[in-house]
Amino acid sequence: MISSEMAVKAYxxxxxxxxxxxxxxxxxxxxxxxxxxxxxxxxxxxEFNRNIIGIxxxxxxxxxxxxxxxxxxxxxxxxxxxxxxxxxxxVVILTFSIAYLLARFQFKGNRIIYYMFLFGMxxxxxxxxxxxxxxxxxxxxxxxxxxxxxxxxxxxxxxxxFMFEGYIRGIPKDLDESAFLEGxxxxxxxxxxxxxxxxxxxxxxxxxxxxxxxxxxPFALVLINSQHLKTIPMGLVSFNGEYSTDYPLKMxxxxxxxxxxxxxxxxxxxxxxxxxxxxxxxx
Amino acid sequence: xxxxxxxxPKKTVFISLLAPGVVLYAVIALLPxxxxxxxxxxxxxGGVHKTFIGFENYKNLFTDIRFWNALKNNLIITVxxxxxxxxxxxxxxxLFLSRSVKLKNFHRSVIFFPVVLAAIIIGFIWTMVYSRxxxxxxxxxxxxxxxxxIKPWLxxxxxxxxxxxxxxxxxxxxxxxxxxxxxxTAIPKEIFESSDLDGATGWRKLVYIIYPMTRNTIIVSVMxxxxxxxxxFTHILVMTGGGPGSSSMVMALYAYRNSFVKYKLGxxxxxxxxIMLISLxxxxxxxxxxxxxxxxxx
Numbered sequence: 001m002i003s004s005e006m007a008v009k010a011y012x013x014x015x016x017x018x019x020x021x022x023x024x025x026x027x028x029x030x031x032x033x034x035x036x037x038x039x040x041x042x043x044x045x046x047e048f049n050r051n052i053i054g055i056x057x058x059x060x061x062x063x064x065x066x067x068x069x070x071x072x073x074x075x076x077x078x079x080x081x082x083x084x085x086x087x088x089x090x091v092v093i094l095t096f097s098i099a100y101l102l103a104r105f106q107f108k109g110n111r112i113i114y115y116m117f118l119f120g121m122x123x124x125x126x127x128x129x130x131x132x133x134x135x136x137x138x139x140x141x142x143x144x145x146x147x148x149x150x151x152x153x154x155x156x157x158x159x160x161x162f163m164f165e166g167y168i169r170g171i172p173k174d175l176d177e178s179a180f181l182e183g184x185x186x187x188x189x190x191x192x193x194x195x196x197x198x199x200x201x202x203x204x205x206x207x208x209x210x211x212x213x214x215x216x217x218p219f220a221l222v223l224i225n226s227q228h229l230k231t232i233p234m235g236l237v238s239f240n241g242e243y244s245t246d247y248p249l250k251m252x253x254x255x256x257x258x259x260x261x262x263x264x265x266x267x268x269x270x271x272x273x274x275x276x277x278x279x280x281x282x283x
Numbered sequence: 284x285x286x287x288x289x290x291x292p293k294k295t296v297f298i299s300l301l302a303p304g305v306v307l308y309a310v311i312a313l314l315p316x317x318x319x320x321x322x323x324x325x326x327x328x329g330g331v332h333k334t335f336i337g338f339e340n341y342k343n344l345f346t347d348i349r350f351w352n353a354l355k356n357n358l359i360i361t362v363x364x365x366x367x368x369x370x371x372x373x374x375x376x377x378l379f380l381s382r383s384v385k386l387k388n389f390h391r392s393v394i395f396f397p398v399v400l401a402a403i404i405i406g407f408i409w410t411m412v413y414s415r416x417x418x419x420x421x422x423x424x425x426x427x428x429x430x431x432x433i434k435p436w437l438x439x440x441x442x443x444x445x446x447x448x449x450x451x452x453x454x455x456x457x458x459x460x461x462x463x464x465x466x467x468t469a470i471p472k473e474i475f476e477s478s479d480l481d482g483a484t485g486w487r488k489l490v491y492i493i494y495p496m497t498r499n500t501i502i503v504s505v506m507x508x509x510x511x512x513x514x515x516f517t518h519i520l521v522m523t524g525g526g527p528g529s530s531s532m533v534m535a536l537y538a539y540r541n542s543f544v545k546y547k548l549g550x551x552x553x554x555x556x557x558i559m560l561i562s563l564x565x566x567x568x569x570x571x572x573x574x575x576x577x578x579x580x581x
Contacts, residue, residue: 015383016384019378019381019383023378023379023390024390027389027390027394030456031396033408034396034400036412052417053419053422094303097300113301124514124535125312127559129516129555130543130554131316134322134548135314153307154312157308190300215399215401218516218517222539236407237403247411251411254404254407254408261401264399265392269395273391277468278465
């Protein structure tokens, strides 16, 4: 009897070791190309060409300085940050407002608005590149400082709206109702009572919007052509075309462009994942 | 004045709260579709002159072998992604249910990390991973004695779609892992309490209880995955530009090429609408086949 119990225990232990090993292997494969990128970006070009995998003998931060200056990453980051931050704020405010009204009130058009945004979630937004380009040309919105804010807000709306809406549905209605009965206006109820409660989702929505806007390339490619309005991804593409053989230099440029994302992710990854878990995309 | 009226806000208040977002969305995301519908009946290269040509653009689109080839490539990406992203995510999420997995939050964060990287950066990284002389992949193959497996990963039309799908799959597994995990954690705790998932009964429970209960989550994942595969653009633009030849051309890139390289904007509009239509058919068709019970969400 005892020996069979031990056998079960041993079996369990092997099983658990095996599962953990699989998960570790998987995690490593997810991060390894990025680690390779960071390590290689600190080598000289000839050192990298001799051995693509080894640890750098001395850290070449000069790659970073050169990439930063040559690719004009300073200006590009300012442009990207401008687009990403303003769009992020607008996405949060606009989608929260719509989501709140959709979740709390049955009104004519409720379902129409809902399906309008659902449609936006389902169509491949890159199919809109050409139509949006033509419309922006006609509206005089092509290649302006504020040009990219429009698509960046709009294309983040469907996802954000559903995250908010699902979460708000989970907040007890009594809360709004008692606030109203105490004389609170709809503005106050929405923005000072419910909005703070949605924090987990709000943080995730804001961060995901910022990240996707910082990363966005196709619409920038199509809607912007002035040097001084270019964003980080646009700059990286031309930089990488220019220095196609100098891998460490290219990699340094890529790392610089990704630093804001990495910093945000290190700080907030738990919040992003929690927000996604609590939002309603799970269906 | 009366408290009651506050419960049902005035129409003007209501509209002023809804309108900014809804109007902005309609003008930027929906209006261009109508514009494209109009332009799709014209021959237009961006100048003053538009020539009405009826359904000519659509005829040319649907008889262009390159368009169907692009669609085929989108479908290859879709199938590989469904198996690779949703399938692997399902396995990883299932493993996460096990009590014996240590450092779950750490692993989840690491696996999700590629999701937040830019498509363009994934494209750059993997172009380097696939590089013949300085690539990570060939280096690994060489060091484990599989030299014979080395291939021109991004230059061989026969394997290009798989070379290109790998980074796309790799990037988004974490996304689906989080979605599916969240669906799984919504399962009542009591179901887990009676016995351990690691035991023999665990697998049975998985098949008969957990998967059926996460069905809606899986359906949503499948739909998001199809929608995502249909819009693939940047990864491919960066890695191959649609080449070699047009062997890795996808629909979004096809519309882009025709509009901005060949300046066929009327045709590009027709192609854009074609992409939307085809994608919607696939997504809604899949939903129908899989039979989502939850009408409120998708």
